[in-house]
Every structure is written in C-alpha cells, then in structure tokens.
Amino acid sequence: MQRQARRKPRRILSKLFLALVLLVAVVGGYWFGLIPQRWSPLSPISLDERPPFLVDPRLSVLRFDPALCHAILKEPHIDASPIPDRATGANCGWTNAVKFTHVGGAQIGVEPLTCEMAVALTLWVEHEVQPLAREMYGQEVVRLGDMGTYDCRNIVGNPMWKGVRSEHASANAIDISGFTFANGHSISLKRDWKRQGKDAEFLRAVHRRSCRYFRVSLGPDFNAAHHDHFHFDRGLMWSCR
Numbered sequence: 696m697q698r699q700a701r702r703k704p705r706r707i708l709s710k711l712f713l714a715l716v717l718l719v720a721v722v723g724g725y726w727f728g729l730i731p732q733r734w735s736p737l738s739p740i741s742l743d744e745r746p747p748f749l750v751d752p753r754l755s756v757l758r759f760d761p762a763l764c765h766a767i768l769k770e771p772h773i774d775a776s777p778i779p780d781r782a783t784g785a786n787c788g789w790t791n792a793v794k795f796t797h798v799g800g801a802q803i804g805v806e807p808l809t810c811e812m813a814v815a816l817t818l819w820v821e822h823e824v825q826p827l828a829r830e831m832y833g834q835e836v837v838r839l840g841d842m843g844t845y846d847c848r849n850i851v852g853n854p855m856w857k858g859v860r861s862e863h864a865s866a867n868a869i870d871i872s873g874f875t876f877a878n879g880h881s882i883s884l885k886r887d888w889k890r891q892g893k894d895a896e897f898l899r900a901v902h903r904r905s906c907r908y909f910r911v912s913l914g915p916d917f918n919a920a921h922h923d924h925f926h927f928d929r930g931l932m933w934s935c936r
C-alpha cells in the first residue's frame with residue numbers, strides 16, 4: 696500500500712512533464728513555422744481584414760509554405776510577384792521572397808522581401824497605418840520611406856549580437872524611414888520622432904501597432920543605430936522597443 700502511495704505522485708509528475716513537453720513542442724512548432732496549415736486548427740490569415748487574434752502563428756506558418764503565402768498576397772492589397780531563391784554568400788541570400796511596388800495603398804520599391812514579411816507589412820500598412828492616417832490627418836499615406844530590405848551583414852549597433860547575421864541578410868527585414876501623405880506632407884523618423892505634436896504621435900502609434908505583426912520592431916528609442924528608421928523583422932527573436 697505504501698509503495699502504491701509513493702507511485703501516485705510520481706505518475707502525476709510524469710504526466711505533468713509529458714504535458715509540458717507537448718506544450719513546448721506545439722508552441723515551438725508554431726514559433727518556427729513547422730506546423731503546416733493543413734494540420735493547424737487556425738484559419739489562414741487574410742489581408743481583407745484586421746486579424747483579431749493569434750496573428751504570429753498564422754504568419755509563421757507561411758515561412759515554409761510558398762504556395763499558401765503567394766495565394767494570400769493579392770491585389771489590391773499588394774502587387775507582389777515571386778522572385779527566384781538565391782544564395783549570395785555565407786548565410787546570405789533568400790528563399791520564398793517577393794518584389795512589389797505598392798502595399799496597402801502606398802508606393803514603395805521593394806526587392807527582395809520574404810513572403811511572410813510581405814504579408815506582415817501589408818497587414819500593418821493597410822489595417823494600422825492607413826486607418827490612423829485617415830483618423831489623424833483625414834487622408835492616406837501614399838508613400839513609405841524605404842531604407843532597404845536585403846543586406847548581407849551582421850547585426851549592427853549592439854555589441855551583444857556582434858558576429859550574428861542580421862535578418863536583413865536573409866531579406867527577412869525591412870527598414871522604414873517615414874511616411875508621405877496625399878497632400879504632400881511628409882514625416883520622417885529622423886526629424887519628427889523626438890518632437891512634440893501630431894507627427895510624433897503618429898510615428899509612436901504606428902510603431903506600437905507594428906508589434907502585432909513583426910517579432911522584432913525597433914525604433915529610435917532602441918539605440919542610436921535606429922535614430923532614423925523603424926526596423927521590422929520576423930526572425931526568431933522577440934522585441935518591441
């Protein structure tokens with residue numbers, strides 16, 4: 696009887712351990728984009744509406760599913776077209792990437808950017824930036840300031856990550872420097888982020904709202920290297936600053 700009593704807590708502990716392992720496996724599967732859409736209980740993400748919840752796992756599933764990702768990227772939301780995979784050097788190059796000239800009603804010249812990032816960017820521009828622009832300025836953003844996507848380099852500005860490849864090295868990141876409205880008014884992070892007033896409020900609000908879509912979303916408050924742009928990526932780290 697005593698032996699049986701001792702075994703019971705052990706059985707409970709082993710069941711708890713197995714449940715924990717299963718939970719870690721499921722969360723990790725979604726985080727790395729390893730759970731295919733056909734096995735996922737979550738519906739595919741759509742550009743037609745602002746996704747209400749579970750945005751990150753519905754984006755990460757697109758990483759290894761080019762067919763699904765390209766089927767989602769449609770006009771009038773974005774004029775994306777796929778470009779061939781390319782390896783350009785040590786841990787540099789891209790897979791499942793696209794090029795485009797407009798996104799969410801705003802012009803921008805981008806090539807290459809991973810398909811997963813292009814979906815995240817479209818959702819942010821169309822369902823966060825443009826509604827806020829209409830609300831605060833009564834007009835839409837017609838151009839996004841672009842400081843580039845692909846660059847075969849390591850992370851800069853942070854000694855802790857010295858020697859680590861940037862997400863830019865795999866075209867899984869984009870740098871945005873500002874916004875131009877339909878009436879010609881333009882806002883730049885370099886000039887307006889630290890000022891008082893509506894333009895600074897707009898920049899801070901669109902930055903806050905970007906964190907639903909990008910795993911890493913860094914602005915001028917993060918460090919000096921980002922004084923003039925937002926850095927967005929969908930790598931494996933998480934940071935919203």
Ligand SMILES: [Zn+2]
Nearest residue numbers: 868869870926
């Ligand atoms: Zn960047």
